Amino acid sequence: MRKIFLVILFAILILIGFTAYKTISAPNKQSKIEATTLPALPDSALTHFQQSISYQTVSFGDAKKWDSIPFINFRKFLETTYPLVHQKLEREIVSNYSYLYKWKGTNNSLKPYILMAHQDVVPIEESTRNQWHFEPFSGTIKDGYICGRGTTDDKINLISILESAEKLLKENFQPERTIYFVFGHDEEIGGKNGAKKIASLLESRNIKADLIMDEGGFVTKEKVPGITKPVALIGTAEKGYLSLEFSVNKKGGHSSMPENETAIDILLKAMVKLRANPFEAKFAESTKNFFEFLGPEMKFPNNMAFANPAIFKSIIVNNYAKTGSGNAMIRTTFVPTIINAGIKDNVVPTLATAIVNFRLLPGDSSEIIKEKVKKIINDERVIIKDFNREFSPEATPTASTETAAFKTLDTIIKKSYKGVLTTPFLMIGGTDSKHFYGVSANIFKFSPMQDPIGFHTIDEQVSIESYQHSIWFFEQLMRSCK
Numbered sequence: 001m002r003k004i005f006l007v008i009l010f011a012i013l014i015l016i017g018f019t020a021y022k023t024i025s026a027p028n029k030q031s032k033i034e035a036t037t038l039p040a041l042p043d044s045a046l047t048h049f050q051q052s053i054s055y056q057t058v059s060f061g062d063a064k065k066w067d068s069i070p071f072i073n074f075r076k077f078l079e080t081t082y083p084l085v086h087q088k089l090e091r092e093i094v095s096n097y098s099y100l101y102k103w104k105g106t107n108n109s110l111k112p113y114i115l116m117a118h119q120d121v122v123p124i125e126e127s128t129r130n131q132w133h134f135e136p137f138s139g140t141i142k143d144g145y146i147c148g149r150g151t152t153d154d155k156i157n158l159i160s161i162l163e164s165a166e167k168l169l170k171e172n173f174q175p176e177r178t179i180y181f182v183f184g185h186d187e188e189i190g191g192k193n194g195a196k197k198i199a200s201l202l203e204s205r206n207i208k209a210d211l212i213m214d215e216g217g218f219v220t221k222e223k224v225p226g227i228t229k230p231v232a233l234i235g236t237a238e239k240g241y242l243s244l245e246f247s248v249n250k251k252g253g254h255s256s257m258p259e260n261e262t263a264i265d266i267l268l269k270a271m272v273k274l275r276a277n278p279f280e281a282k283f284a285e286s287t288k289n290f291f292e293f294l295g296p297e298m299k300f301p302n303n304m305a306f307a308n309p310a311i312f313k314s315i316i317v318n319n320y321a322k323t324g325s326g327n328a329m330i331r332t333t334f335v336p337t338i339i340n341a342g343i344k345d346n347v348v349p350t351l352a353t354a355i356v357n358f359r360l361l362p363g364d365s366s367e368i369i370k371e372k373v374k375k376i377i378n379d380e381r382v383i384i385k386d387f388n389r390e391f392s393p394e395a396t397p398t399a400s401t402e403t404a405a406f407k408t409l410d411t412i413i414k415k416s417y418k419g420v421l422t423t424p425f426l427m428i429g430g431t432d433s434k435h436f437y438g439v440s441a442n443i444f445k446f447s448p449m450q451d452p453i454g455f456h457t458i459d460e461q462v463s464i465e466s467y468q469h470s471i472w473f474f475e476q477l478m479r480s481c482k
């Protein structure tokens with residue numbers, strides 16, 4: 001008895017020793033870089049940002065609602081507001097409304113940088129219009145914030161890039177490295193005609209970029225529990241997207257004499273079964289990197305858990321699974337989004353259908369997931385088909401943090417935001433940059449703003465200070481191309 005007790009005690013001590021050693025010896029991934037002095041924000045820059053919001057460059061789910069006029073007017077606005085950019089850079093128009101700018105560098109041996117942003121915004125949900133505290137397309141300034149649809153997603157990046165470029169051109173700045181700007185017009189509906197076509201164009205010209213930056217994570221003081229310093233979240237991979245249609249066909253009839261099981265019953269049982277079987281939790285490469293970058297910055301016991309994620313997996317997973325956004329970081333998620341059956345209250349329908357939307361972790365391909373779903377439901381009466389397949393990208397590869405590109409980005413973020421920590425993370429949402437993996441492996445998804453509000457929802461706004469930092473970030477990034 002005593003012997004067994006001693007063996008167990010010894011094993012526990014070894015485990016404690018091992019985890020403690022891993023915690024203490026975890027290398028600090030935070031580079032020590034001093035912030036630079038943030039320049040004042042010119043009034044004109046603020047006005048330009050406000051004006052940009054007034055163009056209702058909306059992408060609708062329903063293509064019939066799309067209006068080209070705001071896009072044409074927005075182009076004219078960009079041309080008149082940023083004259084030097086339009087004089088000195090080449091601009092190509094792709095699919096009529098997407099733009100590829102080229103700022104030619106002096107040194108051909110350096111691979112270009114590509115800075116991306118999208119012009120389009122999501123619509124205002126009519127039913128929520130009266131809940132907005134300002135006119136959605138006004139660009140109003142309120143309590144230090146610039147307000148309106150598109151401020152955070154994604155005109156802040158587009159306007160900041162152009163403000164920085166215009167300023168540098170005024171100084172006759174000439175980059176050694178070529179810099180491209182890619183401004184798509186249909187990101188919110190998948191980027192098929194904009195970013196995707198521009199990516200193919202660059203590929204056809206054999207252009208390989210050293211760094212691509214698109215919207216994504218941001219600087220946050222609120223979103224990383226256990227850390228009090230601001231954290232810059234840099235997306236190094238993006239989850240995939242898959243929608244499946246489930247349909248059941250079964251003879252209907254009069255509702256006065258129903259069969260024991262109807263098409264609706266079979267479909268609902270399948271949905272309940274699916275929901276009761278979430279996919280296994282896994283730490284993607286980006287998430288492991290997140291633990292490595294932030295673990296050493298945390299206090300006990302969080303630092304120990306992050307230094308030993310394999311040992312503390314269940315604790316970490318339980319914590320993350322508490323919220324929808326946390327859960328999305330650690331597993332392929334799914335949720336029914338459309339359900340359809342029936343035409344009249346006294347008719348048992350013959351057909352019942354449901355659409356389920358899946359967000360795929362890197363490593364979970366749509367084929368793997370479809371197989372798993374079939375196994376879970378295990379009912380041949382439920383027919384499973386792809387829904388909207390052409391808008392279903394797989395998860396992206398993961399950008400390495402060991403590259404010069406990541407180090408440059410890391411440095412410029414730290415120069416732009418005083419006292420900020422940086423970390424890679426897995427992007428849950430999609431961006432236009434998913435189309436660019438044929439152009440570069442170094443794709444980073446980061447918007448240099450702090451804690452934006454109302455992303456895709458009511459009262460969208462971003463602080464003026466964020467905008468100031470954002471311009472400063474892009475200016476320093478462009479200057480680094482010297």
Ligand SMILES: [Zn+2]
Nearest residue numbers: 153154187215
């Ligand atoms: Zn966006």
